[in-house]
Amino acid sequence: MKIFxxxxxxLWQGRDNNxxxxxxxxxxxxxxxxLVDPGHVRTPSYREPGLEKLAREIGRxxxxxxxxxxxxxxxxxxxxxxxxAVLQRETGALVAMHRADEEMFQMLGGRADIYLQEGxxxxxxxxxxxxxxxxxxxxxxxxxxxxxxxxxxxIAGDCIFYRSxxxxxxxxxxxxxLRDSIERMSRLDVECLLCGHPYGHPGFIRGREExxxxxxxxxxxx
Amino acid sequence: MGDEGIKSALEIAMExxxxxxxxxxxxxxxxKEKEFRPLGEALASKYMQGVIAETEIPAEIxxxxxxxxxxxxxxxxxxxxRSVRPDDPGAAVRALNGLCRLAGDAEGLREKTxxxxxxxxxxxxxRKDKILLECEATEMEKLGSLGISGSAxxxxxxxxxxxxxxxxxxxxxxxxxxxxxxxxxxxxxxxG
Ligand SMILES: [Zn+2]
Numbered sequence: 265m266k267i268f269x270x271x272x273x274x275l276w277q278g279r280d281n282n283x284x285x286x287x288x289x290x291x292x293x294x295x296x297x298x299l300v301d302p303g304h305v306r307t308p309s310y311r312e313p314g315l316e317k318l319a320r321e322i323g324r325x326x327x328x329x330x331x332x333x334x335x336x337x338x339x340x341x342x343x344x345x346x347x348x349a350v351l352q353r354e355t356g357a358l359v360a361m362h363r364a365d366e367e368m369f370q371m372l373g374g375r376a377d378i379y380l381q382e383g384x385x386x387x388x389x390x391x392x393x394x395x396x397x398x399x400x401x402x403x404x405x406x407x408x409x410x411x412x413x414x415x416x417x418x419i420a421g422d423c424i425f426y427r428s429x430x431x432x433x434x435x436x437x438x439x440x441x442l443r444d445s446i447e448r449m450s451r452l453d454v455e456c457l458l459c460g461h462p463y464g465h466p467g468f469i470r471g472r473e474e475x476x477x478x479x480x481x482x483x484x485x486x
Numbered sequence: 487m488g489d490e491g492i493k494s495a496l497e498i499a500m501e502x503x504x505x506x507x508x509x510x511x512x513x514x515x516x517x518k519e520k521e522f523r524p525l526g527e528a529l530a531s532k533y534m535q536g537v538i539a540e541t542e543i544p545a546e547i548x549x550x551x552x553x554x555x556x557x558x559x560x561x562x563x564x565x566x567x568r569s570v571r572p573d574d575p576g577a578a579v580r581a582l583n584g585l586c587r588l589a590g591d592a593e594g595l596r597e598k599t600x601x602x603x604x605x606x607x608x609x610x611x612x613r614k615d616k617i618l619l620e621c622e623a624t625e626m627e628k629l630g631s632l633g634i635s636g637s638a639x640x641x642x643x644x645x646x647x648x649x650x651x652x653x654x655x656x657x658x659x660x661x662x663x664x665x666x667x668x669x670x671x672x673x674x675x676x677x678g
Contacts, residue, residue: 292632333633334634358632358634377642379641381640384636385635386634388634396638397638
C-alpha cells in the first residue's frame with residue numbers, strides 16, 4: 265500500500281504471527297529498493313506463506329521484489345528477519361542489522377553484511393533520502409528504529425505498537441531499556457508511525473496528535 | 487596331533503621380534519621423542535588453558551628426569567614459543583610468562599623479552615588498525631557505489647578476503663622479529 269511518494273507499507277493480515285513490512289522504492293542506485301522487516305518465510309503455526317504474500321503485494325504496487333537491494337531488519341527475531349536470509353541468498357540483497365542481534369539471524373542461516381549503529385543512513389539514486397538509525401534496545405539487545413526526518417516517519421519495529429509495546433521477557437530483553445528507548449522516540453517529531461505488528465490495530469498510526477497520544481498512553485503505564 | 491606341532495602366540499611373537507633388525511641409535515632417539523614429546527606438549531597446552539598455574543611449571547617439568555625430561559622440557563618450550571604471536575596477545579603474554587618462569591633466575595630474561603614483545607605487539611596493532619580502516623573504507627566505497635552511505639554503517643569484515651590476505655601478510659612480516667625473540671628464549675631455556 266502506497267503511503268506517500270515512494271513509501272509503501274505492507275500490513276500483515278494473516279491469522280498467524282508475522283510482522284508489518286515497509287519499502288522505500290527506487291532509493292538505491294539502479295532503482296533498487298530498501299525493504300524493512302520482510303518477516304517470516306512461512307508463519308510457524310499455520311504455515312502461511314509470509315514472503316510469498318509480501319512479494320505478491322509488492323508486485324501489486326507495480327514493484328519487483330527481486331529488485332530489493334538492501335534489507336534492514338529492526339531486530340533478529342525470526343518473525344522479522346527469517347525472509348531476509350532468503351532474500352540475501354536469492355536476490356543478492358545486502359542485509360543490515362545491529363551487531364547485537366546477529367547471532368539470532370545466523371541461526372536462521374543469515375549473515376549481516378552491514379552492522380547498524382546510531383547515526384545517519386543516506387540512500388542515493390540521483391536524489392537523496394536521509395534516514396536516522398536509532399539503537400533502541402529493550403525488546404531485543406540489538407533493536408533499531410528508523411526515523412525519516414523529512415517525512416516525519418518512524419519505523420518502530422517491536423518497540424511500540426498501538427497502545428502497547430514489544431515484550432521484554434525474551435532473551436536479552438529489558439523493561440528499563442525499552443522504556444528509555446520509547447521515551448527517546450517520543451521526543452521525535454513523528455506524524456507517521458509504523459509499528460512492527462498489527463496487534464488489535466493495523467499497526468500504522470497517522471497524524472501527529474494520534475502518534476503523540478499513543479506515546480503518552482504507553483509511557484503512562486510503562 | 488601332538489602339542490609340539492603347534493606354536494603358541496607367544497612363540498610366534500618372539501620369532502617375529504628376533505627376526506627384526508636392531509634399532510639404530512637414531513631410531514631409538516626418534517622413538518623416545520615420539521613417546522615423550524606429547525607429554526611436554528600436553529603440559530604446555532594445560533598451562534595455556536589455565537589448568538596449570540605459572541608457579542607450578544618448574545615442578546611439573548621436574549617430574550620427568552634424564553633424557554625423557556629433556557624431551558618434555560624441549561617440547562614444552564617449543565609449544566609456548568609457538569604461542570608467542572601478536573594476533574592473540576593474551577596467549578602470547580601467558581606463554582612468555584610461562585617461559586620466563588621456567589627459566590628461573592635467568593638474568594634479565596623477563597625484562598628483555600617483555601620489552602621486545604611490547605615493541606612487536608605495538609607495531610602489529612598499529613599496522614593492523616591501519617589495515618582495518620583501509621579495508622573498511624574500501625567496503626564503504628563499494629556501498630557508496632550502490633547508493634548506501636552514512637555514519638550508521640559498519641561493514642561486516644568477518645569474512646572479508648582482502649582483509650584476511652592483508653592480515654596474513656602482516657603476520658608474516660612480524661615473523662623475523664618474533665624469531666629473534668624466540669631465539670633469545672630458546673637460548674636461555676635450552677642453550678648449552
Ligand atoms: Zn520481536
